[in-house]
Amino acid sequence: MIGAARRLLESAERVVSFSGAGLSAESGLSTFRDAKEGIWAQYDPMTLASHEGFEADANLVIDWYAWRRRVLADAEPNPAHRALAGRSDVVHVTQNVDNLLARAGAERVIQVHGRLDTDRCDARCGFEEVIDLTEPPALRECPRCGERVRPDVVWFGEALPADVWASAERACAECDALLVIGTSAVVYPAAGLIGLAKAHGASIVIVNLEPSGASGLADVELLGPAGDIVPQIL
Numbered sequence: 001m002i003g004a005a006r007r008l009l010e011s012a013e014r015v016v017s018f019s020g021a022g023l024s025a026e027s028g029l030s031t032f033r034d035a036k037e038g039i040w041a042q043y044d045p046m047t048l049a050s051h052e053g054f055e056a057d058a059n060l061v062i063d064w065y066a067w068r069r070r071v072l073a074d075a076e077p078n079p080a081h082r083a084l085a086g087r088s089d090v091v092h093v094t095q096n097v098d099n100l101l102a103r104a105g106a107e108r109v110i111q112v113h114g115r116l117d118t119d120r121c122d123a124r125c126g127f128e129e130v131i132d133l134t135e136p137p138a139l140r141e142c143p144r145c146g147e148r149v150r151p152d153v154v155w156f157g158e159a160l161p162a163d164v165w166a167s168a169e170r171a172c173a174e175c176d177a178l179l180v181i182g183t184s185a186v187v188y189p190a191a192g193l194i195g196l197a198k199a200h201g202a203s204i205v206i207v208n209l210e211p212s213g214a215s216g217l218a219d220v221e222l223l224g225p226a227g228d229i230v231p232q233i234l
């Protein structure tokens with residue numbers, strides 16, 4: 001199966017990678033639907049990563065992101081990030097808000113769910129700022145309009161950034177091989193990109209610890225850790 005995946009990706013002309021939290025799991029970043037651990041285990045990301053959560057307790061939400069930012073500051077790209085970054089011809093569409101692909105050297109990264117390393121004005125006045133992950137800011141007011149500042153990530157119920165989404169759709173519609181890594185493929189519209197690629201004739205290679213919502217679309221499905229498998233097939 002590893003050979004089949006290698007051959008398929010070698011013969012493709014336009015390869016796109018589509019990744020989820022499983023790509024960064026071996027870097028120590030927790031996924032969304034695997035078992036939770038640590039002090040934040042009792043908090044449900046689905047409530048903290050939401051505007052309702054922010055309205056209810058903005059300090060708690062900002063503290064949660066400050067914790068995630070410090071964890072990300074201490075994390076390192078793993079061999080899967082580095083193997084992907086080594087392919088400058090590949091466009092990397094990711095659901096992940098971490099910056100590990102960029103830190104591994106990947107240039108063409110499309111983050112459909114936003115970026116943990118950046119803050120923006122909650123009222124979208126235009127203010128945005130790359131922050132120091134080692135010293136994440138506390139809850140603060142927008143210096144431009146006085147509204148509150150929050151991480152530049154997509155919260156549940158929020159629309160995906162339209163321009164970013166359009167480039168992700170274009171990349172997945174035009175590719176002839178989609179390498180799907182570390183995603184349960186259950187959150188839409190992002191997960192719909194896999195079916196979009198398939199509908200446009202792309203071959204689908206999946207690398208995941210377990211079967212996922214996209215297994216039925218796979219031409220080749222490799223079950224195991226991304227850090228082991230991805231360097232062998234790229």
Ligand code: OAD
Nearest residue numbers: 020021022025031032033095182183184187208209225226
């Ligand atoms: P999930 O936590 O839903 O799925 C992670 C997938 O990665 C699971 O299928 C795991 O089996 C697999 N996995 C875990 N460790 C792995 C490893 N070392 N190697 C390979 N696979 C591994 O995370 P996502 O699919 O990314 O949305 O979740 C999608 C979206 O749901 C997230 O972007 C987030 C969440 O709601 C927003 O933040 C808007």
